[in-house]
Amino acid sequence: METFTYTKATGVQQAITAAGQSQPGAQTKFIAGGTTLLDLMKLNVERPSQLVDINRLPLDQVEKLPDGRLRIGALVRNSDLAHHPAVVSDYSVLSQALLSGASAQLRNMATTGGNLLQRTRCMYFRNDAMACNKRTPGSGCSAIEGDNRTLAILGTSKDCIATNPSDMNVALTALEATIHIQGSRGERDVAIGDFFLVPGNTPHRENVLEPGELITFVTLPAPRAGSKQIYLKMRDRASYEFALSSAAIVAVLNSGKLDFVRVALGGVGTKPWRSLEAERVLHGKTADEKVFHQAAEAALHGAQPQSENAFKVQLAKRCITHALALATA
Ligand SMILES: Cc1cc2nc3c(=O)[nH]c(=O)nc-3n(C[C@H](O)[C@H](O)[C@H](O)COP(=O)(O)OP(=O)(O)OC[C@H]3O[C@@H](n4cnc5c(N)ncnc54)[C@H](O)[C@@H]3O)c2cc1C
Numbered sequence: 001m002e003t004f005t006y007t008k009a010t011g012v013q014q015a016i017t018a019a020g021q022s023q024p025g026a027q028t029k030f031i032a033g034g035t036t037l038l039d040l041m042k043l044n045v046e047r048p049s050q051l052v053d054i055n056r057l058p059l060d061q062v063e064k065l066p067d068g069r070l071r072i073g074a075l076v077r078n079s080d081l082a083h084h085p086a087v088v089s090d091y092s093v094l095s096q097a098l099l100s101g102a103s104a105q106l107r108n109m110a111t112t113g114g115n116l117l118q119r120t121r122c123m124y125f126r127n128d129a130m131a132c133n134k135r136t137p138g139s140g141c142s143a144i145e146g147d148n149r150t151l152a153i154l155g156t157s158k159d160c161i162a163t164n165p166s167d168m169n170v171a172l173t174a175l176e177a178t179i180h181i182q183g184s185r186g187e188r189d190v191a192i193g194d195f196f197l198v199p200g201n202t203p204h205r206e207n208v209l210e211p212g213e214l215i216t217f218v219t220l221p222a223p224r225a226g227s228k229q230i231y232l233k234m235r236d237r238a239s240y241e242f243a244l245s246s247a248a249i250v251a252v253l254n255s256g257k258l259d260f261v262r263v264a265l266g267g268v269g270t271k272p273w274r275s276l277e278a279e280r281v282l283h284g285k286t287a288d289e290k291v292f293h294q295a296a297e298a299a300l301h302g303a304q305p306q307s308e309n310a311f312k313v314q315l316a317k318r319c320i321t322h323a324l325a326l327a328t329a
């Protein structure tokens with residue numbers, strides 16, 4: 001491991017200023033729970049020259065705002081968020097997604113901001129002896145002709161087919177969360193649908209954050225009365241495993257018809273994947289198996305499987321169909 005400077009910040013402005021003081025070209029990283037970053041530093045994949053420890057920032061609260069939205073601090077731990085009464089009662093898809101991820105010990109450390117920014121589990125990204133455009137731009141993609149069973153079928157490019165591995169991000173996408181960001185040039189809010197980037201020919205750019213910008217909060221819209229919510233995760237083993245395919249559904253039924261529906265997918269996209277195509281098929285229709293199948297077909301219409309992951313097309317369709325059935329039962 002290379003040497004790096006380490007700053008323990010106690011205020012948001014101090015953290016941002018510390019991050020802004022790094023030398024041109026030097027890489028500063030904020031460290032929260034460390035469950036992604038430290039792993040990648042040990043593997044020589046992340047090589048920051050400065051670490052700014054943000055664990056003491058006052059961003060560890062979940063608050064109901066006067067207009068009904070829920071504000072989640074970037075340092076709220078995944079376990080605290082999953083068990084928060086407002087999340088359990090009004091945003092259960094988020095609670096389910098968080099509890100389906102990692103292990104209890106990891107969830108006790110992992111934070112909201114860190115989970116949003118966790119890196120792909122593509123094995124070539126994590127092995128610095130292998131070519132990987134995401135780790136070393138222009139070096140090539142070892143996965144396209146290599147071991148790609150767990151990788152993406154939606155939003156891929158000829159330069160990268162890595163999946164976004166987070167369960168939480170899929171639920172936040174279905175809930176239409178907003179990410180609040182602060183940097184040396186001020187504050188800005190970004191809808192989660194605009195926050196993550198597909199790889200294109202710049203797979204090293206995974207989101208719209210600029211160097212030195214800090215995620216401060218995530219907000220969720222006021223809860224929808226009567227909404228039914230499901231997070232369904234399909235994986236190789238029942239726990240402690242990333243999704244091969246997952247679906248987050250938020251639905252409101254009125255006399256058996258889908259008045260409101262949001263569909264987001266995990267394990268199959270290069271970013272948390274909202275399926276507007278599936279939503280269009282479902283909106284206003286009677287919630288039944290036939291329309292669920294049509295929605296699943298629409299969601300996977302543009303899928304581009306690789307040599308080892310064609311099974312994901314069928315798996316994702318079944319995942320969507322089953323999740324919709326559970327959400328509307
Ligand atoms: C064995 C194992 C199994 C796992 N299984 C799952 C799983 O099934 N599902 C799943 O979803 N996840 C899984 N995870 C991933 C886990 O959820 C993430 O590692 C965790 O959420 C990251 O949070 P953290 O606070 O530890 O992030 P850190 O490691 O501290 O940070 C991650 C990244 O975010 C940046 N960062 C952190 N906070 C901020 C902020 N506020 N503003 C700007 N940048 C910030 C850091 O600089 C770093 O680049 C697993 C991890 C492990 C090790």
Ligand code: SF4
Binds near residue numbers: 142
């Ligand atoms: S899929 Fe993406 S992360 Fe994996 S080797 Fe290719 S470029 Fe790297």
